[in-house]
Amino acid sequence: MLEVNFNKSLGHFTLNSSFKADKGVLGILGSSGCGKSMTLKCIAGLYKPDKGMIKLNDRVLYCSDFKINIPSRNRNIGYVFQNYALFPHLTVQKNIAYGVKHLEKNERLAKVGEMIERMQLKGLENNYPSQLSGGQQQRTALARTLIRQPELLLLDEPFSALDTHIKYLLEKELVSIIKDNFDGIVLLVTHNIEEAYRICDNIMVIDQGQNLQYGKKEEIIHSPANVSTARITGCKNFLDVTVLEELEHEVVLKAKDLVFKAEKRNIPYSRNMVAGVRAHHLRLSSTGDYGGSSFVCDIVEKIEGVFSTTVIVNCMGCTFQVEVAKAACPHLLGCGGKKIKLHIPPHQVFLMKRET
Numbered sequence: 001m002l003e004v005n006f007n008k009s010l011g012h013f014t015l016n017s018s019f020k021a022d023k024g025v026l027g028i029l030g031s032s033g034c035g036k037s038m039t040l041k042c043i044a045g046l047y048k049p050d051k052g053m054i055k056l057n058d059r060v061l062y063c064s065d066f067k068i069n070i071p072s073r074n075r076n077i078g079y080v081f082q083n084y085a086l087f088p089h090l091t092v093q094k095n096i097a098y099g100v101k102h103l104e105k106n107e108r109l110a111k112v113g114e115m116i117e118r119m120q121l122k123g124l125e126n127n128y129p130s131q132l133s134g135g136q137q138q139r140t141a142l143a144r145t146l147i148r149q150p151e152l153l154l155l156d157e158p159f160s161a162l163d164t165h166i167k168y169l170l171e172k173e174l175v176s177i178i179k180d181n182f183d184g185i186v187l188l189v190t191h192n193i194e195e196a197y198r199i200c201d202n203i204m205v206i207d208q209g210q211n212l213q214y215g216k217k218e219e220i221i222h223s224p225a226n227v228s229t230a231r232i233t234g235c236k237n238f239l240d241v242t243v244l245e246e247l248e249h250e251v252v253l254k255a256k257d258l259v260f261k262a263e264k265r266n267i268p269y270s271r272n273m274v275a276g277v278r279a280h281h282l283r284l285s286s287t288g289d290y291g292g293s294s295f296v297c298d299i300v301e302k303i304e305g306v307f308s309t310t311v312i313v314n315c316m317g318c319t320f321q322v323e324v325a326k327a328a329c330p331h332l333l334g335c336g337g338k339k340i341k342l343h344i345p346p347h348q349v350f351l352m353k354r355e356t
């Protein structure tokens with residue numbers, strides 16, 4: 001178990017970090033400059049917090065009250081940096097072996113060989129970092145870290161330099177390494193919600209140095225606690241709404257001239273709130289109807305992507321961004337002048353407090 005509760009100020013930036021993480025992968029998600037890397041650096045002992053406590057499996061790594069600050073090298077934490085930080089003058093094999101240089105030669109070589117195999121680095125053992133692709137450097141860095149069997153693994157945007165194909169392969173590899181071989185805690189820093197969702201069990205969203213929400217990934221996506229979390233996790237549609245009525249299972253909402261419903265959830269309701277709905281949860285239909293949750297709308301703009309099209313619609317004065325899979329609705333994308341209906345599924349609409 002990792003327990004973190006500290007603050008750290010650097011110039012105008014203040015980081016307040018407070019969370020617990022158990023075995024499994026915790027994603028730390030946030031936009032650029034929000035304090036993700038700083039969180040990892042303080043845990044790793046590369047930066048000293050101003051105040052607070054960091055505990056890893058009952059070992060106090062840092063405590064301002066008791067003036068404890070275990071040096072980075074004694075924390076048993078593996079850190080894979082954004083820029084890999086490989087030794088440029090050492091080959092792949094020697095970079096990886098560096099992590100276990102205290103072991104006897106045969107054991108060391110066996111361990112390094114196994115890691116090279118697992119990380120798909122076979123044939124590159126004698127290459128220097130400058131002779132490797134970004135992905136190969138990344139895997140070498142991961143191998144050098146994992147070979148020491150750390151209690152906590154910190155991954156700072158480990159896939160940011162990789163192309164899509166190798167990224168998927170490495171993601172899968174990483175997940176299987178963690179499942180099969182690594183019995184510790186992993187913190188993965190990313191600004192990509194898709195990546196966080198694919199790899200992590202839990203997600204912590206941070207913004208401007210503050211933890212906004214922490215929970216199971218499904219819960220973070222289904223019920224963001226506030227507008228910032230919803231935005232950081234990719235929500236595109238936000239409406240200022242008036243809560244007109246609370247029914248048994250639904251609440252009735254009004255935004256401009258649009259009256260629609262949201263599934264009732266266990267949150268405090270107030271008269272003025274913000275409703276959010278994700279672009280891929282909305283549906284457009286030229287034929288079907290979805291009972292009381294379909295509304296006539298006008299298409300304002302279509303932005304074509306490779307596999308999906310983003311359709312901007314106006315629905316009774318409200319603008320929505322809808323993501324339509326091209327294969328699913330080819331007829332919609334060329335429908336000149338035809339009346340289209342927008343379906344807003346009540347169970348996908350979440351309500352949040354208005355931020356001032």
Ligand SMILES: Nc1ncnc2c1ncn2[C@@H]1O[C@H](COP(=O)(O)OP(=O)(O)OP(=O)(O)O)[C@@H](O)[C@H]1O
Nearest residue numbers: 010011013030031032033034035036037038039191
């Ligand atoms: N050594 C430093 N001195 C002063 N300010 C710093 C220092 N390092 C980072 N900062 C500031 O702290 C804030 C958080 O930085 P951090 O590197 O944690 O961001 P991040 O969330 O990891 O961003 P990115 O996704 O761009 O890497 C930023 O505003 C940054 O400018």
